[in-house]
Amino acid sequence: MLKHSLKAALAAGAMLCAGCQAEGPDEAPAAAGRDPISDRGEMGVTSRRQSQALGSVTPQTVDARKSVVLTETAILANFTLSGVLNQLAAQNGGTGLNSTQLFRQLWDTQTPSPGQADLQPGAHCTDSGNLLNGFPNGCRPQEGAQAVPTSLTNIGSYSAIGIYNRFDLAPTSGADCGEYRVVFGKTGGGGGRNFIIFEAALPNPRPDLGIDGCRPVQSFWRDLSTKTLANRAIAVRDFYFTGLPGFSPVIHINNYGFNPAGIGQVRVNMFINGPWMLKEFKIQRQCPGGVCTLKFAPVTVKANPAGRLFNPASTHALAPSFRAHFITQVEELAVNNVNTFNYSVPDQFNAAQSDAQSFGVEDDYAAQFGSGASTFRNDIQAELTRLGSPLTPNQIVARAQALSCGGCHDRSSGGAMGGGISFPNSASFVHSTESTQTGPEGTRFVVSSALANTFIPFRKQVMEDFLNADHPLTPVSRFDLSGSATDGRFGYWVERRGTGVVMKASLDSGGESVLAFNRPDPIAVATDGVNVYWTEAAGSILKVSVNGGAVSTLATGLTGLGGIATDGTSLFVTQGGSILSLPVAGGAPTTLVSGRPGVTGLLTVDGTHLFWQEGNDVQRMPKGGGALGVFTSRPSITGLASDGVRLWVAENLNPGNVLAFPLAGGAPVATFAAAFSINSISAGGGHVVWTENRNPGVVMAKVK
Incomplete structure (x- = not known):
């Protein structure tokens, strides 16, 4: 079942290089993190659609160019390199290197030791004999x-x-x-191309909540699809900086490698002079003598x-x-x-740099592997x-x-991957370019x-699959x-006990x-949104504002409620x-x-009809009274909800089901949310909510 698979812990087995570790009194403690990855991760290579095997009647969708990638100049004008580095420097307490020095220190790593005097101590390309992780780490004097x-x-x-x-x-x-x-490209200041990716x-x-603890983030990105360009620009700026x-905030020193798992990084794609070369860095925070300084520390790619x-x-x-x-x-x-083809590379095997341009060199895996007979080839074939x-x-x-x-950025562009697939083309060594075009909302x-x-x-599909999946509240x-x-x-x-509670949670x-x-x-x-x-x-009907506050009693003395x-x-x-009715403000009830001795207590109402359970039958009647009849019959009904378009029926089987019936009658149009110990269902807005009373239990939701 999907929600259980999402909570499954995955073995990390990652080896984080020594260069990722901070030093001094403020060093980040070591911890087992996820496998070192480049551009493919678990949500993107794990098939949620296969495990889901369910559908939504009206699934959420997004505009990929508003909710997955943003390149409009009106949005990006809020992001300057000095603004990013100023925020990182401020998070360090304003001591040590300032934003300009941080920028310079990043590039000082590409020069021989000792480098610039005001940036020391710092890493340089000649450290350890031009090696990093035991592999070549070349200097880049132009950069x-x-x-x-x-x-x-x-x-x-x-x-x-x-x-x-x-x-x-x-x-x-x-x-x-x-x-x-955030990708920064060199758009001025002399010749050559250069890129920094935070x-x-x-x-x-x-x-x-497992991965569903991240739902507010993807809900934020989803909502960008319906915002104006100006409002989208403000929202994205605040997401990153606040x-x-x-x-x-996204832009935080702890999010670029300075954390127990060592995740997050800054990468550069260099071509002020050739060949095209990519390298990777983590933020370190070093505190010799109690004065902390941020540094970009070279690590493996x-x-x-x-x-x-x-x-x-x-x-x-x-x-x-x-x-x-x-x-x-x-x-x-x-x-x-x-x-989705992928593989894991323990960090002990990773190189210090990746050449995206030269063929026949070390980074050309195909040339290194060759075409001759070998035990390695035989083992792969086996x-x-x-x-x-x-x-x-x-x-x-x-x-x-x-x-x-290097392969993703150019070496593998258009290359045959076998199985009838080819790797797609980059834009000549990059994927995010400095060139502009006229888009639907202006220059981008x-x-x-x-x-x-x-x-x-x-990536749009991965996001939508997540948004439309059932999830715990x-x-x-x-x-x-x-x-x-x-x-x-x-x-x-509600939680039914002698000292019970009425609860809420954001969808x-x-x-x-x-x-x-x-x-x-x-x-x-029940709720009307107010x-x-x-x-x-004991026989009472009560209410409270959806925002909380004083509890009001609407009726008492109604035994058998x-x-x-x-x-x-x-x-x-x-x-x-x-079945009784009374105004939402309270008053004498009307029968x-x-x-109907078979009434179980399960009922729902929409704009026109009441529905309730009697044994295995679901009865329907105009909500003001009148003729009633059987709408459907199902075993083990434990919940009813009508949204005016469909009747949602929960069945506590093994596993249980949530079925959506058209109000005109007939077979259900959707079946989803296999569940256990399901004992209620509700529908409103774009969601269905249900409870699974498994002691302990869980409150679940899904897009309708």
Whole structure:
């Protein structure tokens, strides 16, 4: 079942390089993080659609160019490189390097030691004999020249050219909420091209909800699709620099590698002079003598094993263990989908840099692997044979190369991947370009055809699948769940016990809150979006504002009360074998139906009709009274809800179902949300809400 698979913890097994660790009294503690990844993560390579096997009648959709990637100049004008680095410097307490020095220190890493005097101590390309992680780390003097205070290319030479929602990189466990990126391109300050990509891994403040703790973030991105350009620009700026309620700002020192899991990074794509080269950095916070300084620390490029390890003749000490590991990854690489073939690369094998341009060099995996006979080739073929895959060892290596930085950025463009698929084309070494075009809402920066036609549509689908999946509003922690209601913004429920409660939680963000507490035996609940109404076993009907506050009593002395429903004008309740109505403001009840001993207490109302359960039958009657008849018959009914278009019926089978019947009658048009111990259902706005009283239980929701 989907919600259980989303909560499954995934083994990390990652090895974080020493360069990621902070030093001094403020160092981030070590912790097991997710596997080091580059541009493919669990939400993007785990098929939610297969595990879901359910549908929505009216699914949520988004505009990919408003909710997945933003390149409009009117939005990006709010993002300057100095603004980003100023915020990071301020989060360090305003001590140590300022924003201009941070920019220069990033590029000072590409010069030989000792570098610029005012930026020390810092890492340089000549450290450890021009090695990082034991592999070559070449100097880049043209890019490194930006560290000189008088350089023509400076912090003001860069412009934001793209903002990216990378929820597809989130682990399915919800350990974090994926990456939220800002790409800066050099648009002035002399010749050559150069790029800086800030790739923040956003923490999940509700890990108790698993990946659904990230729902407010994707709800935010969803809502951008319906905002004007001006409002979208303000919202995105605030998301990055201020943060959503309960979430850190995207632009925060802790989100670029300075965290226990070592996730998040800053990458550069360099071509002030050739060849095109990509490198990666983490933010460190060092506090010698109690004065903390931020630094960009060079680290390995992820999913980029050193090319020599693919060479069957390599005598490198790590070659045998890499080959053995690679065989375990063939199955994932053989997945015949250009968006989802993938593999894990433990960091001990990753290189210090990735050349996107030169062929026949170390980073050319295909050239390193060659075409001759070898034990490595035989082992890959044996695994492909075991899998029944028609792919060849060379095609498997080609897929690994496509997932490297250099492969994705150019080396693999248009390359055959086997199985009838080819890797899509970059825009000549980049995917986010400095070129502009006229878009539907004005000038915007151009993205590669790979992004526009392959990767962005897929990421849009991942996002929509998540938004439309059933999801918990609470952790599996609630007891004595008895009834539910929804107004399309919140889910409401009661917990039936001697000291019961009336509760609510946001459909987008979860986070339960108490509307009324210490209530004696509450039974069922309803809402009209203004107030929440409920019945209690002692014979009372009560209400409270949806925002909380004083509880009001609407009726008392009605022994045998059960279910409750409202159409916003009247309340409808069951009392023994009768159904009563009264105004939402309270007053004497009117009997609509009586003498029905099979009434169970389950009822719902829409604009025209009442529906209620009698045994296995669902009865229907005009809500003002009149002729009644059987609408449908189902076994094990535990919940009814009408939204004026469909009747939603919950069945507590093993597993249970939620069925949607057209009000004109006939077979249900949707079946979803396999569940256990389901004991109520409600429908309102765009959502269905139900409770699973499993002791502890959970309140669930799904887009209709």
